[in-house]
Amino acid sequence: MYVQKILILFILLVSTVFSNVQEISAAGNSAGSQKPLRFYENRGGDFELTGPDGKELSSESFRGKVILIYFGYTFCPDVCPMSLSHLKVGMLNLKEQAKDVQVLFISIDPERDTPEKLKEYVPYFYPTFIGLTGSVNDIAEVARQYGAGYFKQYVESVEGYFMAHTDAVFLVDQQGRYRGRYKTKWDMDKLVADIQWLISN
Amino acid sequence: MLTVLAFFVILSGCIKNIHQAELHHGQTSNMIHIHNQWVRAVPPVSHISAAYMSIINHGSMEDQLLAVQTSAAEVVEIHGVKKENGMMSMYPVKFVDVSAGGSQELKPGGYHMMLIKLVKPLKVGDEVELTLHFKNAGMVKVTAPVMVSMPKGEMKHDTKEHESLDHAGSHD
Numbered sequence: 001m002y003v004q005k006i007l008i009l010f011i012l013l014v015s016t017v018f019s020n021v022q023e024i025s026a027a028g029n030s031a032g033s034q035k036p037l038r039f040y041e042n043r044g045g046d047f048e049l050t051g052p053d054g055k056e057l058s059s060e061s062f063r064g065k066v067i068l069i070y071f072g073y074t075f076c077p078d079v080c081p082m083s084l085s086h087l088k089v090g091m092l093n094l095k096e097q098a099k100d101v102q103v104l105f106i107s108i109d110p111e112r113d114t115p116e117k118l119k120e121y122v123p124y125f126y127p128t129f130i131g132l133t134g135s136v137n138d139i140a141e142v143a144r145q146y147g148a149g150y151f152k153q154y155v156e157s158v159e160g161y162f163m164a165h166t167d168a169v170f171l172v173d174q175q176g177r178y179r180g181r182y183k184t185k186w187d188m189d190k191l192v193a194d195i196q197w198l199i200s201n
Numbered sequence: 202m203l204t205v206l207a208f209f210v211i212l213s214g215c216i217k218n219i220h221q222a223e224l225h226h227g228q229t230s231n232m233i234h235i236h237n238q239w240v241r242a243v244p245p246v247s248h249i250s251a252a253y254m255s256i257i258n259h260g261s262m263e264d265q266l267l268a269v270q271t272s273a274a275e276v277v278e279i280h281g282v283k284k285e286n287g288m289m290s291m292y293p294v295k296f297v298d299v300s301a302g303g304s305q306e307l308k309p310g311g312y313h314m315m316l317i318k319l320v321k322p323l324k325v326g327d328e329v330e331l332t333l334h335f336k337n338a339g340m341v342k343v344t345a346p347v348m349v350s351m352p353k354g355e356m357k358h359d360t361k362e363h364e365s366l367d368h369a370g371s372h373d
Contacts, residue, residue, distance in 0.1 A: 074244075077251045077316070078282060079289050081241055082309040085350050117246060124244035149288050156293050158276045158317050159249070164290030185310065 034197050037171075037179045044170070044178025047142045049106065049132040052119035057132060059176060065102045066195050067172035070184075071148040073109035073163050074121045074131075083167060084125040086184035091126050093192050100174075100199050103129045108150040109163050110139050146170050146178070173198050232260035233299070233338040238345040240273075240329045241309075245322035250274075252314040252331060252345055253307045258299040265296040265336040266305075273329045274316035281312050296336070309351065323347045 051057030059067065068087060072080035084105065091098040105122045107113035110133045118131025133139070143150060150165035171180040171194060179198070182191045238254035252271075258264050269277040280291045289310070297312055299305045307313050314331070323329070327347040332340055 074247060075249060077241075077243075077249045078280075078291070078309055078313050081243055081251075089350075120246035121244045149286065151288070153290055155291070157278055157280075157315075162291050164285060164288045166287060167289045 034193060036201070037173075037194055037197065040178045040180075043145070043147055044172060044176075045145050046176055047138075047145065049134040049138060049142065050115055052115050052122070052131055054115045057130075059104075059172075062102045062104075063176060064174050065100055066174060066198050067176075068101060068103045068191075068195075069106060069146060069170040069172065070103065070168075071106050071108050071143055071146070071150065071165055073107050073165070074113050074117055075109060075159065076163070079165075079167050081125075083169070083184040084122075084129070086188055087129070087169065088126045090184075090188050090192050090195075091128075093188075094195065097196060097199055098128075101195060105129060105131045106139065106142060107131065107133045108139060108143060108148075108165050110134055110136055147181070171195070171198075232262075233258060233264065233333075233335055233341050235333070235341065235343045238331070238343050239348045239351070240316065240323060240327075240345045242323050242325045242347045242349050243319075248317070248319050250316045250319060250323055251309075252277075252316060252329065253309065253351075254343065254345065255304055255306055256297075256299050257304045258301060260337070261301050262337055263301050264299045264338055266299065266333055267296050267336055268334040269314050270332045270334075271316060271329055273320055273323070275318035275320070277331075278315045278317060279312065280315050282310055299335075325349060 046059045048056050048058040068090075070080075070083060070087065072083065074080070087103055091101065091103070094101060103126065105118070107118060113131070113133050115131075115133055118133055122129045122131035134142075148166040148168065148170070150163055153162045153164050154160070155162055167183065167185075168181050169184055169191065170178065171182065171191065173179050180194065182188075184191075234257040235254050236257070238252065240252045241250050243250045252269075256266065266279065269279065271277055279294050279297055281294050282289055282291050284290075294312070297305055297307075305312070316329075325347055329345045329347060331343050331345055333343060334340055
């Protein structure tokens with residue numbers, strides 16, 4: 001009886017300490033004591049693709065802004081809308097700093113994703129989000145630069161084919177340099193903190 | 202004599218029908234429970250969306266979700282999601298198992314009902330009626346609201362994500 005009570009108290013004590021330790025380390029990770037973001041030698045880089053109005057749009061035109069790149073497609077019913085929603089939440093959490101961030105949704109299904117389709121699809125998630133498309137080769141080149149993979153999947157579906165693709169958002173700084181890669185499902189808090197760090201440094 | 206025979210034939214037919222109706226009703230209301238159902242709101246230009254929910258099987262028999270229909274879309278397919286070489290890909294499934302006394306989650310990044318060729322654009326606040334066909338429980342009808350993101354209070358293991366989505370919820 002006595003032993004049981006001590007055991008219960010011990011477990012309560014350990015779990016309290018453990019959860020406090022987690023909170024402290026999480027607080028430590030916020031902007032104040034943040035480590036500088038690293039640079040990546042051979043990843044990323046500028047590109048030129050077709051914007052929502054059918055004209056060529058260069059990544060250089062976003063100098064001075066933090067860029068978030070997501071490779072997806074509009075015929076995606078699950079993962080892409082989910083990730084775009086997560087990015088929207090990130091923009092809302094950034095508050096006034098959201099104007100210094102540009103989200104680019106690059107289509108890995110350029111055969112079906114026309115500029116007009118992207119123009120109507122992408123801003124639905126957040127008004128400043130921009131969709132880009134291009135030739136199959138140009139898209140392949142940009143995806144390769146950023147380390148994003150994708151492939152066509154013909155499946156037993158009314159849809160004909162789906163695209164399997166890397167579900168990640170790539171962080172590019174205000175000088176157009178690749179600074180990191182994040183999962184929208186798990187890393188949004190860290191991504192927001194890293195964006196804030198880039199903006200304040 | 203013939204009248205008496207006819208009477209009994211009709212009576213037995215009625216009893217059989219009542220029994221089946223009771224069984225059907227009893228099975229659907231007692232065994233399969235659906236909750237946290239929702240349909241994702243998508244841009245008006247999109248012809249495809251997804252429905253998610255938790256399926257709980259209170260029965261002592263394993264069950265399977267075989268098909269889904271809705272007036273909101275021409276076709277509903279059930280798909281799973283897997284990671285292949287670091288890439289997310291979908292695969293159609295012919296049924297989804299729900300073990301006896303167990304549950305199955307249909308959620309973003311996992312199993313989902315794909316609503317294909319939406320009859321009209323989905324608007325936040327709309328209600329979509331879905332008819333689920335189970336192997337044992339039969340037909341189960343459920344109404345799912347159209348939402349921008351997952352219903353609050355749904356996340357069991359993602360407390361961090363829950364906090365961030367909470368923020369979005371108030372802006373929707």
